Amino acid sequence: MGYILTKEAFDKALKKLAEERRIYAPVLKVGEGRFTDTDVVRYDFVTGLSEIELSKKSDYAFKEILTPLSETLFFFTEDEVKTADRDPREVIVFLKSCDMHAVRRLDQIYLGNGIEEDSFYKEIRDRIKFVLIGCQKSGEDCFCVDMGTNRTTEGYLFSVDVVGDEIRCDVKCEECAKIFAECGGREEAVEPAYVTENATRVTIPENIPNSIYKSPVWDEYSVRCIGCGRCNFVCPTCTCYTMQDVYYTDNGKVGERRRVGASCMVDGYTNVAGGGQYRKTKGERMRFKVLHKIFDFRKRFGYDMCVGCGRCDMVCPEYISFSACINKVAKAVEEEVSNGSN
Ligand code: SF4
Ligand code: SF4
Known part of the structure; x- marks a missing residue:
């Protein structure tokens, strides 16, 4: 099922979805790059289409929503432990095909790499849904085709491709389809755009002595x-992290445990x-x-x-x-x- 919407209609639909959820998407941060007068594209919470950067690749990945750089897991006193409160709302994350494939790798490590699932990760993961950003042009450093991650056909609520003044969406979620129809979307089959070649090529050795x-x-x-x-x-x-215990008291028995990204x-x-x-x-x-x-x-x-x-x-x-x-x-x-x- 697919829908074609004007930008205004898509924005209206997004705002409707955002009434009960948070939307996390790539945003162009002007002047916030590493060097003077440079920009950066990084993820942030948004409320409408105009805030989302759909054409450029984000410099930083979406993963901070799933694995924050610094995350308080729980608080402890001498005889009690309390897990940290979290925002209970669902989060819709906009990402490209390679990043959809990256989610599978994160899930593999946190949920499928041992006897136990990581419960802290799982709690966040269960509330996250995805929107696929179609890729109409390869970035110069991308080599997704050789890694087999250039295309995604499932696991998203809907896809987004900006073509001229229209937004084209392949829709997999019934609630989203209803909202798109209510906002004036025209039903038409849509296939998300994906790249079939990259300027950068890699050869992955099959066996390594x-x-x-x-x-x-x-x-x-x-x-x-x-x-x-x-x-x-x-x-x-990358999924490595380290643990930090931060003590509030001199006796070292009251404080919080944080999970912090490592390299x-x-x-x-x-x-x-x-x-x-x-x-x-x-x-x-x-x-x-x-x-x-x-x-x-x-x-x-x-x-x-x-x-x-x-x-x-x-x-x-x-x-x-x-x-x-x-x-x-x-x-x-x-x-x-x-x-x-x-
Ligand atoms: S190692 Fe691979 S997945 Fe990680 S940033 Fe580099 S190209 Fe992307
Ligand atoms: S750790 Fe080394 S390879 Fe990685 S970004 Fe820094 S200089 Fe480059």
Whole structure:
């Protein structure tokens, strides 16, 4: 089922949906970029269509709604624990196809990676629904086609494509269809736009021999990478976090426990008791990150973690390209295999 609406009619429908829900979407923040006079596209709560940036790729991922950078899980006293209150309203998140695929990776880690589901994540996840933003043009850093994430056909309430003065929506939710019809939408079959080619291409090696761990391919990153962790924080599939207990009292028995985002690229991530550190060089950290995204996760779950959104390439202050690194690894693997390494 599909609907074509004018921008005014779509805005009216959105406002109707927002009466009982919150809408979380990419927003162009003018002048709030990393450098003077630069803009940034990041997620925020919106109330209408005019606030949503539908054409540009967001610099930061939607994931902060599911896994906030800093989240109070519960409060504790000497003999009581109380979980933190949360806004009980449903949230509708606008995102592109690659990010829809990233949701599957987040669910895999928080809900399907062990005996127990993460109850804090689940509570938020159960209240979240998605709107698919059609992709009419590939970003220059995107490599979603090679990662198989360029198209999404289910899991969303409706899709949005701006074509001229009209909004075209593929609608999967009956309540939304009713609202679109009431707001003057014209019923017509719609297929969400998706890209079929990217300028950036990657070759994912199928099998990676153990010898790649000692390959010189990682050495350049020990020199170039400054370990800032930006690549992890913008990544829609990075899920690492750390715990912080914040005490309100001197006796250390009253306070709150927070879950805080962590990065495998920054100093301290692999510190262990006794002063040990597993991955000291940035090259070792890059190796861990890259192989996790394109090999280790697949070995465990059957599909790759990276969705090819290209955000890590966009944000790196040292112009380190993740996609270029994948291709260097693929070449190194080919050489190792032809040399008979295992
Ligand atoms: S590793 Fe880079 S390209 Fe892959 S999902 Fe994360 S941010 Fe996107
Ligand atoms: S953003 Fe670039 S410099 Fe910063 S940790 Fe990632 S790869 Fe290294």
